[in-house]
Structures are given as C-alpha cells and as structure tokens.
Amino acid sequence: MDYQEVKRNIQNEFLLAKCIFGGLPLGIGSLMIISSPVEKSTSSELLVFGACAATFGLYWIRKLSGRLRERLALYDLLEKKTYAWYRSAHPESAQAGRVSCHQCGSRKINVRGLGSHTYHCQHKCVECGHTLFYSPELSA
Numbered sequence: 001m002d003y004q005e006v007k008r009n010i011q012n013e014f015l016l017a018k019c020i021f022g023g024l025p026l027g028i029g030s031l032m033i034i035s036s037p038v039e040k041s042t043s044s045e046l047l048v049f050g051a052c053a054a055t056f057g058l059y060w061i062r063k064l065s066g067r068l069r070e071r072l073a074l075y076d077l078l079e080k081k082t083y084a085w086y087r088s089a090h091p092e093s094a095q096a097g098r099v100s101c102h103q104c105g106s107r108k109i110n111v112r113g114l115g116s117h118t119y120h121c122q123h124k125c126v127e128c129g130h131t132l133f134y135s136p137e138l139s140a
C-alpha cells in the first residue's frame with residue numbers, strides 16, 4: 001500500500017469538502033454582510049442570513065480540519081506500526097511466527113478490521129487490550 005498516495009487522496013477529498021461546505025457558505029455569507037445596506041431596515045435580514053452562512057462555513061472548515069488531522073494521524077500509525085516494526089521493536093514477542101503481547105505476554109491476539117475504508121486490521125491483545133500492530137487487509 002502506498003501510504004503517501006492514500007494521504008494525498010485524503011487531503012484532496014478534504015480540501016474539496018472544505019471548499020463546498022466551508023468556503024462556499026463563508027463566501028456567500030460574507031458577501032451578504034458586505035452588501036447589506038447600513039441605513040435600510042431590510043438590511044438586518046441579509047445581515048442575519050449572511051452571519052449564519054458565514055458561521056456555518058467557519059464551523060465546517062474547523063470541523064473538517066480536525067477530521068483531516070485525525071485521518072492523517074491514523075495513517076501515520078498504520079504506516080509505522082506494522083508487523084515488521086513490532087518484530088524489530090519487540091523481538092522476544094514475535095518469535096518463529098508466534099506473536100505474543102509484549103505488555104502482558106498473552107498469546108491471545110484478536111484481529112479485527114478497522115473499517116472506515118482503511119482496509120487495515122488491528123492486532124489487539126485479548127487479555128490487556130493493548131494494540132500490538134496493524135496490517136493491511138488481505139485482498140481476495
């Protein structure tokens with residue numbers, strides 16, 4: 001799996017989402033605020049709608065930025081914490097193809113799909129709940 005390409009794609013998807021859900025309402029809202037005539041009584045509606053749209057846009061820009069950081073951090077983790085990494089970091093816990101938990105020594109390791117289109121599995125100790133490493137899902 002090419003993690004750099006996956007991360008680039010995620011960044012592009014979020015940039016598009018930020019433009020549509022954030023930039024568009026923020027831009028339209030700002031225009032409404034700027035173009036509302038100060039002295040007319042009807043201007044307050046334009047101002048209120050504009051402020052709502054701009055706030056909505058800012059909210060989504062902030063929210064999507066946070067989600068993007070989380071996604072990228074997750075892929076950093078998936079890229080780093082592989083079986084090869086686990087074997088070199090804890091050689092005593094990965095001998096002759098037998099994996100055990102380096103925290104508690106248990107050999108009961110649960111493998112479950114991470115979901116959310118990550119196509120990765122999490123290898124987790126059943127006894128203490130520690131995550132040992134991640135692996136790409138085997139494609140059929």
Ligand SMILES: [Zn+2]
Nearest residue numbers: 101104125128
């Ligand atoms: Zn454990």
